[in-house]
Structure formats: structure tokens, C-alpha cells
Amino acid sequence: MRLEPRAHVPLWLNLAAPLTAIALAFLLCGLLIAWAGAPVLAAYGALVKGALGSVFALSETLTRAAPLIFTGLAAAVAFRAKLWNIGGEGQLYAGALAATYVGTGLITLPPLLMVPFLFLAGALAGGLLLLLPVILKLKLRVDEVVTTLLLNFVVLLFANYLLFGPWKDPLAMGWPQAAPIIDEGVLSPLIPRTRLHSGLIWAVFFAVAAWAFIRYSKWGFEIRAVGNNPEAARFAGIPMGATVLRTALLSGGLAGMAGVCELAGLKGYLTLDISPGFGYTGIAVAMLAGLHPLGVIAAAIFVAAIYNGADAMSRAMSISNYLADVLTATALLLVLASVLFVRYRPRLR
Secondary structure: EEEEOOOOHHHHHHHHHHHHHHHHHHHHHHHHHHHHOHHHHHHHHHHHHHHOHHHHHHHHHHHHHHHHHHHHHHHHHHHHHOOOOOOOHHHHHHHHHHHHHHHHHOOOHHHHHHHHHHHHHHHHHHHHHHHHHHHHHHHHHHOHHHHEEEEEEEEHHHHHHHHHOOOOOOOOOOOOEEEOOOOHHHOOOOOOOOOOEEEEHHHHHHHHHHHHHHOOOOHHHHHHHHHHHHHHHHOOOOOOOHHHHHHHHHHHHHHHHHHHHHHHHHHOOOOOOOOOHHHHHHHHHHHHHHOHHHHEEEEEEEHHHHHHHHHHHHHHHHHOOHHHHHHHHHHHHHHHHHHHHEEEEEEEE
């Protein structure tokens, strides 16, 4: 058997391939549930109910999806230009640090201006953090996978120093947390008596904006060209260095806004556990979405539903909630495999 490129990929195949891969992932993970001694259908029923079965469950899923949309967009934009940004976690914390610095009383604006200002501060912090490894990549050919990954730990340790030192809130009873964001900078709730906040609207807005930017703008075309064929892009006169730098600012900025989303929408103040790994999970979200900004929205909600539903399933069926990691990883691997058969047609020799 050999694989030959498809001249045309029908829309139904583009839609059916990832859905089939996800269904197969549920089927395979069902074997693990059965091995654990629980009824498969009842376990998946508990998972769906825990993720979507009530207003509270749905609100929790969407709350968790909001930062995943931002970090998924950050990875998707960078990967489209073959910029392997693994530092979404550190950029998220950099955005939260910047929002904490300016949003705890340093600057006071009306809510209509204060919230966008916090997102702008977080975006600048995340984008500037990614510039350092990108400059090392362009000037010295240093692998950005290593530098962006290691910068995550640098930023986390710096946040640890601040929260145990100069930024420690004296009213926090000794707990390592910063002072709360002022009321003008807090994201408004969307559903009363739930944790769902307007950060979700901001995330969806930036997903649509990122899609339009990449699809229709000149700079977006340059990002796609550099990612698809760097040599052809260079021959066509596209400025490679400037394009990669712009991509870094956009990618890091989106990840930084994830930190603002969690800080101003959910927590209200900076802590060391503001992210349970959203920066790393965002990579899986981007790959599940096929690096499509609009697909990131659906992929983020899917991943958030799996993790939230797994907690409910664990309580109801006495199954480890780490099954969510297995299910997400299996779905990701199968979706990546499905992409191969979307782009290539198997032929018998």
C-alpha cells in the first residue's frame, strides 16, 4: 500500500475524519473503563452529565474552556508559522503578573476601559516574553522548543518569589497571594450564581479576530506562507524575520491574555495555582483543531468538557479522573492520524 496526495478534499471528509477519530478514542478508552470494573455506558453518561447535564455543569465547562481558547490560539498561530511555542504556560503567568502590577491600584480607569487595558497589559507581557527565544532562534539558531519550555519555569519561579516576597498580600493570612484586582478590572459574570464570566466572550472574539487576521490580512498571508513553504516565501520577498517576530508577539500575547482571563475573571488575585497547565493543554487544543482558530473554540470546549466530566465520572463510578488525560491524548493521536488520511489516499500497489 502507498499513499498519494488527494487533489481535492471534500468537506464531508474534513468533518467526518476528526469526529470518527474522537468516537474511536471513546471506544478505546471504554476498554479501560471496563477493565476498571465499571459499566462503560453508565460511566460515559456520568461524564456527559458532569460536563453538560445542568446549567452549573455547563457553566463550569465553559469557564474552563475560556483560557484554553486563548492558549489554543497561541499555539495555533505560532505553529502555523512553524514557530514551536511551548511556552504558553509561562506567557500565561507573565500576562497575569502584568495585570496584577497595573490592576491592583497602580492605574484606575472606568470598567469600560480598565478591562481592555488589563488585556492589553497581559498581551504585551506575554508577547515580549516570547520575543527573547525568537530572537535567539533568528540570530543564533537556538531551538525555540527548549528555550520556550525552560522560560516557563523561570516565570513560575519569579512569580513564586513575588508572591512570597514583595507582592504578598498582608491581608491574606500568610497565604502566598497578591492583592486583589480592583473592582473596575473584574470581568463581569455571565450567569448569576455561577463562575462563568465575560472572559469567554473575549476569548471567542479573539478567536474570530485571529481567524480573520490569518485568512484575510497581508500579515496573515505571510504567516501562512512562511509556515507552508519557507523557501518559497523567502524567494517571494516575504520578510522572514519580521514575520516570525510578529507571529511571536501575537502568539505570546494571546497566551498572556489567558492569564488575564483567569486572574480578572475567576480568581480575582494572583496565586501560584492560577493555571493547572492551561499553557500545555492549549497545545493539544490547537492540534485537535487542526490549527484552525475557529476550530480552537470547539476543541477547547471538548477538552474542558472531558476534564470536568471526568471529575463527575470519578465520583460516581470510582474511576480515576486521570482517564481524562488518557482520553484527551488518545483523541489527539487519532485526530493527527486522521489528518494523514484526509490529505493522502491509500492505494494498493
